[in-house]
Amino acid sequence: MERRFGGGRSGGYGDRGPREMHKATCADCGKECEVPFEPDGSRPVYCKDCYSKHRPERRY
Ligand SMILES: [Zn+2]
Numbered sequence: 001m002e003r004r005f006g007g008g009r010s011g012g013y014g015d016r017g018p019r020e021m022h023k024a025t026c027a028d029c030g031k032e033c034e035v036p037f038e039p040d041g042s043r044p045v046y047c048k049d050c051y052s053k054h055r056p057e058r059r060y
Pocket of ligand 1: 030
């Protein structure tokens with residue numbers, strides 16, 4: 001089971017199969033990274049390294 005971010009469906013990609021990765025820029029180190037959700041600009045996006053340092057406090 002997996003929680004989806006935001007709930008806004010884009011396109012019509014199903015829940016199974018390979019994950020759609022979206023290009024994003026890490027809000028911490030500025031490195032280009034890919035995230036498994038669509039960055040909507042309302043929250044910072046972190047690369048894998050920085051994400052572990054900046055654990056989101058809110059639950060999704
Ligand atoms: Zn980073």
